[in-house]
Amino acid sequence: METWISLLIIIITVFHPSKNLQSNYGCSYEILLTNDRQIICTNITSSFFQYFNINVNRYHWLTCKSCNLSTITTETFHFPKNSITYLFLIDNQITSIGNNSFSKLPFLKVLNLRNNLIRTIKSDTFTGIPKLLQLDLSRNHIERLDMDIFRDLENLDILNLNQNQIRFIHRDAFTNLKNLKYLYVNRNYIATLSDNIFENLENLKILYLENNEISEISPFAFNGLHNLNYLYLNNNTITALTQYNFKPLRNLIDLQLRFNNLSIIDTSTFNGMKSIKFLYLGNNDLESIKSYGLIGLDSVEVIDFIGNKFQYFSLSTLKNMQNLSVLWLENNNINNFTIDSDTDVQRSLKVINLVENKLSHLKYKLLYKKVPQLEELWLGGNNWTCDFIIEIYDYFSNKNVSVCTANNCTGEAFKQFIDDICFEPYINETELNYDFASDCTNSICVNYFILYVISIKCCVFSTSF
């Protein structure tokens, strides 16, 4: 590995500023395999480049490692004509950036300011670098996104604001970011998504807002995001969504709302998302879906309701979802999976997961009639009786449907599952000495080595395999 790196990088020269400054800091030049030239500086301060005027003309990369750049000003990078394209200032204790600090780097495309101590960004912080494509401000201490702070960055493609302390986003914070495609705002303290805050991001594809404190999404919060494909809102405290909350997102493919506090799905909540394929609502407190709560989800393919509090779920909830293929309902409190004879036939559904619920009954014949393409039915972790689970197994065994346990879809695993239900050892102390063997002499139950088990079901079971 080390040989490989030294082959890659030929260190041309190492030099230091004038002798009267301390010598264990300075810059070195490297040539990367791509023929790009890089300057790497270590342990320098903000005023370094004023004392030492590097000819940066032929260098595209400038990296500062373990530097003390507490205050960056227009003087810090006051280079003459240069073609610096990549500026990496990671882990450098930067606390503030003055107006126009990067404006002497007109060819800058990538600016990485990760893991510093930056608290504020002003409207003149990122001026004069119109070619910038990527800006990384993650792991700083930014508290607010005020108006126009990115106004000159009209070519910006990726903006990373993860792990700051952002509580406030001005309605015009993102003005002019017409070409932004990826916006990361995970791990901040945002509590409310106000109306129109993303309005100018007309080309945004991916929006990350995970691990904030979002409890409220205003009705028009997502206005303008016509090209958004992925929206991640996991790990917030959203308690309610309003009708048509996501309507502007007509190109959204994937909506993730896991680990929130939703308890009810209101009518028309998801209406308008014409392209949605994946809807993740796992790990909320969902108990009910109002009528027409899932209306408009005609294109959805996968729905995740894992880890909610549903006590009943009706197949008719899935009306009009002609492409739905996977329905995850595990880990709820469902004791009633309702299938009515007048429910529409669902022709696309292939996987239904009902693991870890409270079911003891299921209209499995009607289910198969209504869901004729069913391939996997996951049933582990419920309250099935022995008779009933054997009936289900028998019914589906010649139907090309796999009945599955909590984590396994093989027939072997399901037989074991049936064994566990039907032969759960219960030892009655009073009858401990009673010999049951004679009750089952000519049956398969001999194979189960169960001596003191009270279970008459063993003989019924023997006909199933």
Ligand SMILES: *[C@@H]1O[C@H](CO)[C@@H](O)[C@H](O)[C@H]1NC(C)=O
């Ligand atoms: C960084 O430079 C300072 C002087 O500016 C010096 O005291 C310190 O030891 C240097 N640190 C390292 C890690 O070289």
Ligand SMILES: *[C@@H]1O[C@H](CO)[C@@H](O)[C@H](O)[C@H]1NC(C)=O
């Ligand atoms: C960093 O530089 C500033 C002045 O630019 C100085 O006041 C401060 O002591 C330096 N910090 C360290 C850790 O060297």
Ligand SMILES: *[C@@H]1O[C@H](CO)[C@@H](O)[C@H](O)[C@H]1NC(C)=O
């Ligand atoms: C920076 O620019 C802003 C807006 O143009 C201005 O209000 C502020 O006074 C400037 N700050 C400095 C230190 O020049």
Ligand SMILES: *[C@@H]1O[C@H](CO)[C@@H](O)[C@H](O)[C@H]1NC(C)=O
């Ligand atoms: C969300 O929170 C859960 C539970 O606290 C945690 O297991 C999970 O890793 C978090 N997810 C993300 C994306 O941070």
Ligand SMILES: *[C@@H]1O[C@H](CO)[C@@H](O)[C@H](O)[C@H]1NC(C)=O
């Ligand atoms: C949201 O849900 C989490 C996890 O279930 C819980 O710890 C938190 O107290 C809830 N917050 C609100 C505001 O209900």
Ligand SMILES: *[C@@H]1O[C@H](CO)[C@@H](O)[C@H](O)[C@H]1NC(C)=O
């Ligand atoms: C369902 O999927 C097919 C094939 O991908 C697609 O042509 C059709 O438009 C989809 N239906 C809806 C309602 O999205």
Ligand SMILES: *[C@@H]1O[C@H](CO)[C@@H](O)[C@H](O)[C@H]1NC(C)=O
């Ligand atoms: C299941 O729920 C449906 C609708 O809520 C109800 O009509 C039906 O009686 C319930 N069935 C059982 C067995 O509780």
Ligand SMILES: *[C@@H]1O[C@H](CO)[C@@H](O)[C@H](O)[C@H]1NC(C)=O
């Ligand atoms: C399991 O079903 C039996 C009846 O079949 C019922 O008496 C019992 O309360 C159920 N247990 C749970 C945890 O739902």
Ligand SMILES: *[C@@H]1O[C@H](CO)[C@@H](O)[C@H](O)[C@H]1NC(C)=O
């Ligand atoms: C059974 O299902 C598989 C896919 O799981 C499919 O390839 C096969 O054609 C089906 N067989 C019958 C008889 O329907």
Ligand SMILES: *[C@@H]1O[C@H](CO)[C@@H](O)[C@H](O)[C@H]1NC(C)=O
């Ligand atoms: C599923 O069960 C079968 C039979 O018990 C076992 O051989 C297989 O390893 C299991 N698969 C998984 C993924 O657990």
Ligand SMILES: *[C@@H]1O[C@H](CO)[C@@H](O)[C@H](O)[C@H]1NC(C)=O
């Ligand atoms: C254990 O067996 C005895 C004798 O058949 C019976 O009287 C008793 O009710 C049984 N105990 C239980 C808890 O089923």
